[in-house]
Amino acid sequence: MSPIHAISDSRAMAGRCLRRSLRDPEAFFTALTLPIVLLLLFVYVFGGALADTGTGYANYVVPGLIVLCAGFGAGTTAVAVATDMSNGIVDRIRSMPVFGSSLLVGHVVASLARNIVATTLVIGAGLATGWRPSASVPDWIAAAAVVLLFITAISWLAAAVGLLARSAEAATAFTMVLMFVPYVSTAFVPADTMPAPLATFARHQPFTPIIETMRGLWMGSTSTGTPIGHEAIVAVAYCLAILVGSALAATRLFRARA
Amino acid sequence: MTYTVEAQGITRSFGDHLALDRVDLAIEGGSVLALLGPNGAGKTTMVRILSTLTRPDAGTATVAGHDLLADPLGVKRQISLTGQFAAVDDVLTGRENLDLMARLRRLPRRAARARTAELLDTFDLLDAADRRAATYSGGMRRRLDLAISMIERPRLLFLDEPTTGLDPRSREGLWDIVVRLVEDGVTVLLTTQYLEEADRLADSIAVLNGGRIVARGTAEELKARVGGAVMRLRFADLDPLREAASLFDAPRVDERLRTLEVPTDGSAEDVQRTLARLLAADVASPEVSIERPSLDDVFLHLTGHGHVDLGEVA
DSSP states (O other): OOHHHHHHHHHHHHHHHHHHHHTOHHHHHHHHHHHHHHHHIIIIIIHHHHOOSSSOTHHHHHHHHHHHHHHHHHHHHHHHHHHHHTSHHHHHHHTSSSOTTHHHHHHHHHHHHHHHHHHHHHHHHHHHTTOOOOOOHHHHHHHHHHHHHHHHHHHHHHHHHHHHSSSHHHHHHHHHHHHHGGGGTTTTSOGGGSOHHHHHHHHHSTHHHHHHHHHHHHHSSOSSOSOHHHHHHHHHHHHHHHHHHHHHHHHHHHHHOO | OOEEEEEEEEEEEETTEEEEEEEEEEEETTOEEEEEOOTTSSHHHHHHHHTTSSOOSEEEEEETTEETTTOHHHHHHHEEEEOSSOOOOTTSBHHHHHHHHHHHTTOOHHHHHHHHHHHHHHTTOGGGTTSBGGGSOHHHHHHHHHHHHTSSOOSEEEEESTTTTOOHHHHHHHHHHHHHHHHTTOEEEEEESOHHHHHHHOSEEEEEETTEEEEEEOHHHHHHTTOOOEEEEEOSSHHHHHHHHTTSSSOEEETTTTEEEEEOOOOHHHHHHHHHHHHHTTOOOOEEEEEOOOHHHHHHHHHSOOSOSHHHHO
8 A cells, every 4th residue: 555545544534533523512622621620720729739849830730731631632532443443434444445544543643633732721721820931942842842742652552542442431441540640640749749659650650751851841850850861761762662562553453353 | 157256165263153164155247146144144254254354264255356365455446345334424424424435435536526416416315415424314324324335336335234223114215226236237245134135136145044055046046945825815713724624635724823825826717716615615704815935934944043034124
């Protein structure tokens, strides 16, 4: 199959998936309000008790909320893939001379689009509630690249999970995991405030270096004390591993689902 | 004679369950073959194999001139699959569904739009074209599904239980559409558990039971295997039934239904002769009908499964 066909098929499928996201008013509303509500909740409800820096909790929490919202978005994607797999459409597409993975690429592209909107909302709401990043333009570009890499990786992971889950209900469980694992990272509080076993987990789980890289780029320093360069290398390595592993797994699962 | 499908020894199991056991199948170009069988007979597995979705454990097949195993892409280019569940996107409108599939068939944008409009008209969906498919009735969904299958006229069209769950009027409508497609030269592999559907649409029938073909032939050939027409006489009471039964050689008597079946060639003379004997014996005037063997009888005869959903069709 020629790459041109693969691209045009994927574009057609991405159009379909984007249309579907726009036409699901409940999910669309949730996806738009969640970032803002979470940010307001963390900054104004929890923030007063959590911030000890004097610069306002918004300066700490923005990267964590980006990750949390991406986790929620990935859950949506997993459910969308699982729903498609339980429908006759997949059989039709597989029986056509179509680039098979275009269905997955379509879901991933739609997932990226949804996540970019959610991230932009978190950033906008953050700036409105006192987030004052010290980043230069290259830092911003680097931070955007990290966010993009992360949401691409997590979208492919979601696609793979959606294929593994045999129903939309099972895929929903994935959202729960992604919505809670970030809490035991440096997303909302520094790791050294946690009991030792949790702190160890928090320092070494994938979300932490990703969050710390963003934090380092935007605020000039990490919450772990680890140099930003080191966090960035670990973050990129995690993202690439998740991305490549999930994309391969998803493609293979899709082909094997007979 | 050219065959659009030639399959030999197709075998497939799922775990311990042997779904298909060395099935041979040939479909002549331009004809309709019905794969008839009860639920679980292996019909859908056979369709999935021939449409490249499932690989057989053993066996070979040539579909629309391409080797199924060596050149699945070549096969895909020539076929269209209308599965058991209408494969339409509920969230998209009918027009968008067609447009999407036309793009996946790589029609240029303008050609795709024109073809979509044409199909919406042909399949009587113009009024509903811009409504979401979720709002469609079962019959409309099937029509949209078929329209999608016809974006590029396939050499072979798979119709996997195309009218399951449809009301009688939608079923008739769908049959008319299939007949038109066949007139256009499309070869069809139809699976159905409705005998009436096979009788109506198929040029030849293969009866699948427990993963094996147990009979094949035209509807007439299959019916001939269970014998000729009978005259069925229904009585109000058992006494006249028994009395009438004594008048004939080896009649088939069903005391529960109070019916008596006498072989007949269906001619007026033969019927008159039978009725005259009843009148002469002064047996209370029965209700009379001429019954030809139905595919239902064939089915019962071949598989031991009786009356497969015939009640639902009627």
